[in-house]
Amino acid sequence: MSERYTKQIAENEIGACLRAQLSDGDxxxxxxxxxxxxxxxxVREVIKADFKDLKVSSSPGSGFDVDLLIATGCVxxxxxxxxxxxxxxxxxxRHAVEEGRIRAHCVDALSVVGGYLASANGVPFQPxxxxxxxxxxxxxxxxxxxxxxxxxxxxFATRALRPKLALIHAQEGDVYGNLRHLSTMTYADQMIARxxxxxxxxxxxxxxxxxxxxxxxxxxxxxxxxxxxxxxPYAAHPSGxxxxxxxxxxxxxxxxxxxEAARKGAPEGLRMFLEQDVSGCASQRDYLSRLxxxxxxxxxxxxxxx
Amino acid sequence: MSDYSIQxxxxxxxxxxxxxxxxxxxxxxxxxxxxxxxxARLTHAPDLQIAGEMFVNPNPTQLWPSMLDDRALxxxxxxxxxxxxxxxxxxxxxxxxxxxxxxxxxxxxNLHHIxxxxxxxxxxxxxxxxxxxxxxxxxxYICPTVHSRRNFVERVDFITSPGYLDGPESFAAAGxxxxxxxCVSPLxxxxxxxxxxxxxxxxxxxHSSVEEVVENTGFELGANRNVHMSKPPxxxxxxxxxxxxxxxxxxx
Numbered sequence: 001m002s003e004r005y006t007k008q009i010a011e012n013e014i015g016a017c018l019r020a021q022l023s024d025g026d027x028x029x030x031x032x033x034x035x036x037x038x039x040x041x042x043v044r045e046v047i048k049a050d051f052k053d054l055k056v057s058s059s060p061g062s063g064f065d066v067d068l069l070i071a072t073g074c075v076x077x078x079x080x081x082x083x084x085x086x087x088x089x090x091x092x093x094r095h096a097v098e099e100g101r102i103r104a105h106c107v108d109a110l111s112v113v114g115g116y117l118a119s120a121n122g123v124p125f126q127p128x129x130x131x132x133x134x135x136x137x138x139x140x141x142x143x144x145x146x147x148x149x150x151x152x153x154x155x156f157a158t159r160a161l162r163p164k165l166a167l168i169h170a171q172e173g174d175v176y177g178n179l180r181h182l183s184t185m186t187y188a189d190q191m192i193a194r195x196x197x198x199x200x201x202x203x204x205x206x207x208x209x210x211x212x213x214x215x216x217x218x219x220x221x222x223x224x225x226x227x228x229x230x231x232x233p234y235a236a237h238p239s240g241x242x243x244x245x246x247x248x249x250x251x252x253x254x255x256x257x258x259x260e261a262a263r264k265g266a267p268e269g270l271r272m273f274l275e276q277d278v279s280g281c282a283s284q285r286d287y288l289s290r291l292x293x294x295x296x297x298x299x300x301x302x303x304x305x306x
Numbered sequence: 307m308s309d310y311s312i313q314x315x316x317x318x319x320x321x322x323x324x325x326x327x328x329x330x331x332x333x334x335x336x337x338x339x340x341x342x343x344x345x346a347r348l349t350h351a352p353d354l355q356i357a358g359e360m361f362v363n364p365n366p367t368q369l370w371p372s373m374l375d376d377r378a379l380x381x382x383x384x385x386x387x388x389x390x391x392x393x394x395x396x397x398x399x400x401x402x403x404x405x406x407x408x409x410x411x412x413x414x415x416n417l418h419h420i421x422x423x424x425x426x427x428x429x430x431x432x433x434x435x436x437x438x439x440x441x442x443x444x445x446x447y448i449c450p451t452v453h454s455r456r457n458f459v460e461r462v463d464f465i466t467s468p469g470y471l472d473g474p475e476s477f478a479a480a481g482x483x484x485x486x487x488x489c490v491s492p493l494x495x496x497x498x499x500x501x502x503x504x505x506x507x508x509x510x511x512x513h514s515s516v517e518e519v520v521e522n523t524g525f526e527l528g529a530n531r532n533v534h535m536s537k538p539p540x541x542x543x544x545x546x547x548x549x550x551x552x553x554x555x556x557x558x
Binding site: 033034035036059060061080081082083084086087089090093094097098100103104106108109110113114117128130131132133134135136139183184185186187188189190191240242243246247249302303306 | 375442
């Protein structure tokens with residue numbers, strides 16, 4: 001009898017998997033939202049693989065990892081409604097747009113989520129009724145006017161978004177690629193997984209298939225939408241992976257200080273950080289070993305005490 | 307200075323606006339709006355419903371820099387996904403909150419760029435996740451944390467979330483309803499003249515003055531003969547805010 005195919009890959013296979021699925025100039029989708037549930041370890045692998053001219057989309061809110069991809073020169077275009085660290089702006093995003101190095105398409109939440117929905121449903125567009133008065137739809141490359149075939153009413157259409165590759169993060173999964181988010185929120189991860197050609201998921205831990213079978217309603221993304229799964233410790237860091245570890249605001253802030261200095265004409269600190277702490281990390285263990293000893297236990301404790 | 311902070315005052319003033327039984331939401335970096343909602347539930351609106359894009363009726367135990375992650379929303383009555391964006395956006399909410407890089411005389415909000423053009427900006431802002439609530443909510447509140455001539459401008463450089471556009475005619479021509487109800491700034495509460503739909507002073511905060519508001523606003527404020535002083539937090543409001551909503555003193 002033959003064995004069921006396992007989708008689990010090892011950490012040292014991620015680079016080859018990325019290069020097999022993604023080419024320069026392709027659309028890459030990133031799961032999570034702002035500073036939570038972001039597949040940041042996988043994003044660092046994209047940076048190490050030295051992709052160029054990528055188009056990047058995500059859920060409606062992006063921050064640190066998209067800024068990092070821009071800082072390392074991987075990105076040509078963004079389809080991200082908001083790119084912000086929330087309490088402060090994303091310096092590399094801002095810098096690159098102001099210097100004309102990247103094209104930040106003027107999209108909003110409904111156009112991007114509608115785009116994933118259309119792609120997941122196998123239709124060319126999703127009708128939208130909700131935009132009036134804003135300048136965003138006027139400049140939004142995903143949006144066109146349509147006429148309702150039943151009522152003649154004028155509506156908007158938002159074009160299907162079909163990422164070549166999606167990277168998402170969940171707390172748990174099995175070797176067959178079934179994912180289980182333990183976080184309360186799951187953002188647009190389920191839609192992004194259904195909308196994309198190929199999906200790589202990082203998880204905090206691989207659980208036994210029997211464990212997935214015992215609670216099927218909790219499987220957030222079934223394995224039919226996941227092509228590769230990799231177990232990596234703290235794979236979302238510095239974003240939070242609730243309820244396992246909270247958001248490393250200090251790490252993100254330290255990066256933002258360096259990127260802001262670069263924006264203002266002093267790029268050396270950012271260059272060192274990117275070379276040593278992003279591209280220069282041989283492994284996830286190596287990356288984590290550079291954090292202060294108390295950092296990860298503190299993030300775990302914060303998540304536990306919420 | 308009084309025994310409450312400016313942000314605490316803004317949260318209290320906004321909380322009094324929210325009515326029992328209404329359905330509303332706040333955004334991401336939304337400590338003041340979320341404090342207002344939670345305080346309103348404790349004072350006069352126990353049946354106030356909160357349904358943002360991914361969650362229903364969260365129960366945060368403190369305020370956080372972001373009110374859109376599991377730190378704040380991990381405990382809630384229902385966890386949904388961004389698919390609900392369509393449901394909420396199409397049905398609309400009773401109220402929502404906005405902030406912007408620029409806010410103009412008609413309550414339009416800009417989060418995209420200042421100066422230049424969208425793709426050749428002098429300064430690029432973060433953009434906005436969700437613009438549909440501006441047009442689909444019955445009303446929204448503007449709650450900036452700065453009130454200066456730099457962010458209160460005659461006309462925004464880009465309309466991210468629409469207010470009253472260029473006034474009553476353009477607002478009607480765009481087929482819009484709702485619109486900004488009040489702007490609760492660090493200096494004053496501003497409302498909109500029903501005839502021109504331009505901002506005017508509704509009340510001035512106890513620590514400020516009409517002169518200071520005028521001096522720090524980059525457009526001519528509509529005339530209002532009935533300007534009064536914003537009513538400071540009561541002892542009870544401040545106690546509930548500090549003991550239950552914001553025990554870590556994020557707004558202080």
